Amino acid sequence: MDATAIKAIQNDATTKYINEVLAVDLNNIAVAIPDNAKLQSIEAFQLVPNKYRAKFITHLLGEFLSYIDQHGSSDTDVFIDAENEKAKAIIDLGNPLEPKWGKHTATLILKKTPSFAALLQADNAAFSQQLFIDFIEDYNDHIAFFTEEDGNVIEISNQKAISILRKLTVNSSSNNEHQVSNFAASASAMEKIEVKAGEYQLPSYFIFNSRPYEGFSDQSFKCSLRTVHHEKNVNLKYRIMQKESQLEIIAEEFRHHIKNGINEADIYIAIGTLDYQ
Incomplete structure (x- = not known):
């Protein structure tokens, strides 16, 4: 041997x-x-697999909830990651005493509506006059302009707002100032720059109404309007006021939809994420 x-x-x-x-x-x-x-696994030659494996992914809230209602059980946990606009259900998670494989999952990845995505993308970005007018025309049904006069808030039609924004001009003037005292003397030159639209007052702000995601309620975003000049050119910017508070309201609605939209009482719902297997 x-x-x-x-x-x-x-x-x-x-x-x-x-x-x-x-x-x-x-x-x-x-x-x-x-x-x-x-x-060597022989599972591929069997009539049925050893365990159910599936990854369901959707961007529709209603489809996500329907899938959980159809497949969920007391072995199912749902994790809501509102900050990243996601939720994940592990259908066959089990529990610490009786763990399961966790190979069957459902994931919701929220997709912003076109109007909401455009609003966030252009926040605090500089527009030329024409590009901002294009923005208004593209989302005309979502925008309402307002101005403030003597403490009163007055709504301006979008057509009038566009007409005003087409007429923007930059006016500048210089002012020399000289100060003398017993012990010192100083001189300064100040340039005053003003953006005008003929005899019209520029809109102070606009309200942008949009549904953030399918299945969510409409939200109203107040946006302050400002001008930025460069030599003889005028750019326009807007800033979403109290933006973080608005986004938190949407996140809370997301959590509400998940918690109240699942009919299976034994499904555990948590705020956060879970790495499993």
Whole structure:
């Protein structure tokens, strides 16, 4: 008997002994395999798979909730990540005492409506006059302009607002100032720059109404309007006022929809994320 055969017999004996120990001490949760052994799954040749594996992904809130209602059970947990506009259900999670494989999941990735996405993208960005007018025309149904006169708020039609914004001009004037005292003298030159639209007053702000995501309620965003000049050119900017508070309201609605939209009472719902398996 050559050395190779002797070594093979020794390996087989060692493997057998280790597996006997593992069966007693670890309840067969691990096995020893010889170096030259190869594991081969025969699941592909069976009539049915050993376990259900599926990853459902949607950007529609209603479809996500319907899927959980159809497949969810007391083994299902749902995790809401409102900050990243996502929610994930692990259908076959189980629990710490009776864990399951967690191979069946449903994921909701919210998709912003076109108007909401445009509003956030252009926040605090500089527009030329024409580009800002294009923005108004593209989202005409979502925008309402307002101005303030003597403490009164007056709504301006979008057509009038566009007409005013077309007429913007930059006026500048210089003012020299000289001050003298007993012990010092100073001189300064100040340039006053003003953006006007003929005899019309520029809008103070506008309200942008938009549904952030499908299945959500409409939200109203107040946006302050400002002008930025460069030499003879005028750019326009808007800033969403109290933006973080507005986004938190939307996030709270997201959590509300998930918690109140799942009919299975035994499903656990948490705020956060979970890494499993």
